[in-house]
Amino acid sequence: MRKILLLPFIFLPVILFAQGQHTLMDTLRAQLEIVFKADQQYRLPLEGMAKKYGWNSHQVDSLYEGMSIRDSIDLGIVTHILDTYGWIGTDSIGPSGSTTLWVVIQHADPDVQKKYLPMMRTAVAQGRAHANELAYLEDRVALEEGRKQTYGTQFQLNKKTNKYIIAPIEDEPNVDRRRAAIGLEPLEDYARDAGIAYKLPASPPAKPAQGPDKNP
The missing domain is CATH 1.20.1050 (Glutathione S-transferase Yfyf (Class Pi); Chain A, domain 2)
Structure with a gap:
C-alpha cells in the first residue's frame, strides 16, 4: 500500500x-x-x-x-x-x-x-x-559584409536602369543546384515571379586535360 x-x-x-x-x-x-x-x-x-x-x-x-x-x-x-x-x-x-x-x-x-x-x-x-529560410539570411549577411550571395535570394537596384536585378552570386552557374538542395525553386523562376529578367549563365567549358610535357 x-x-x-x-x-x-x-x-x-x-x-x-x-x-x-x-x-x-x-x-x-x-x-x-x-x-x-x-x-x-x-x-x-x-x-x-x-x-x-x-x-x-x-x-x-x-x-x-x-x-x-x-x-x-x-x-x-x-x-x-x-x-x-x-x-x-x-x-x-x-x-x-x-x-x-x-x-x-x-x-x-x-x-x-x-x-x-x-x-x-x-x-x-x-x-x-527551415533551411530555405536560412538561405535568405545567409545571403543578406553576405552582401552586408561585401561578399557575394550564395543562393540568389537578394535583389539590388541598378542605378543606371532604375530596375531591380539579382545581386552578385558566388559560383553563379551552379546556384540552382544549391537552391534545389534546400527546396528553393530555380533562380530564373524566382526572378520571373519578382518581375526581374534573369538568365542563368552557362557553366564555363572544362579545360582539356594536358598530356605530359614532351619538351626536354
Missing part, C-alpha cells in the same frame, strides 16, 4: 513539468502568431500603396513609420525568446512559429542578423528550423 500511495508523489512533479512546458510553448506559439500578423500588417499593403500614390507619398511614408515602430516591438519580443530559450524547434512552436523568428530577425539591423545567424544555422542543422 505504501508504494502505491507514493506513486502520485513520484510522478506529480514530472506531470506538472510537462504541463508547464506545454503551456509555455502554447503561449509562445500564440505570441509569435500575433508578431507575424503585426510584421505583415504594414508590409503587405506597401506595394499596392506605392503603385497608387507613389513611393514618395505621404501614405507610403506613414506605412514605413508604422513598420519601424512595429519592427522595434517585434524585435524585442523575438530576441527575448531567442536569448531565453534559443531557437525553439518547429516541433514545439510549429513551422509558422519558427518562420516568425526568422522573419523578424531578417527585418532587423545587420548587427542583429549577424548575431543570430549562427543560432539559426545550428537550428537548421538539428532540424529545428
Whole structure:
C-alpha cells in the first residue's frame, strides 16, 4: 500500500513539468502568431500603396513609420525568446512559429542578423528550423559584409536602369543546384515571379586535360 500511495508523489512533479512546458510553448506559439500578423500588417499593403500614390507619398511614408515602430516591438519580443530559450524547434512552436523568428530577425539591423545567424544555422542543422529560410539570411549577411550571395535570394537596384536585378552570386552557374538542395525553386523562376529578367549563365567549358610535357 505504501508504494502505491507514493506513486502520485513520484510522478506529480514530472506531470506538472510537462504541463508547464506545454503551456509555455502554447503561449509562445500564440505570441509569435500575433508578431507575424503585426510584421505583415504594414508590409503587405506597401506595394499596392506605392503603385497608387507613389513611393514618395505621404501614405507610403506613414506605412514605413508604422513598420519601424512595429519592427522595434517585434524585435524585442523575438530576441527575448531567442536569448531565453534559443531557437525553439518547429516541433514545439510549429513551422509558422519558427518562420516568425526568422522573419523578424531578417527585418532587423545587420548587427542583429549577424548575431543570430549562427543560432539559426545550428537550428537548421538539428532540424529545428527551415533551411530555405536560412538561405535568405545567409545571403543578406553576405552582401552586408561585401561578399557575394550564395543562393540568389537578394535583389539590388541598378542605378543606371532604375530596375531591380539579382545581386552578385558566388559560383553563379551552379546556384540552382544549391537552391534545389534546400527546396528553393530555380533562380530564373524566382526572378520571373519578382518581375526581374534573369538568365542563368552557362557553366564555363572544362579545360582539356594536358598530356605530359614532351619538351626536354
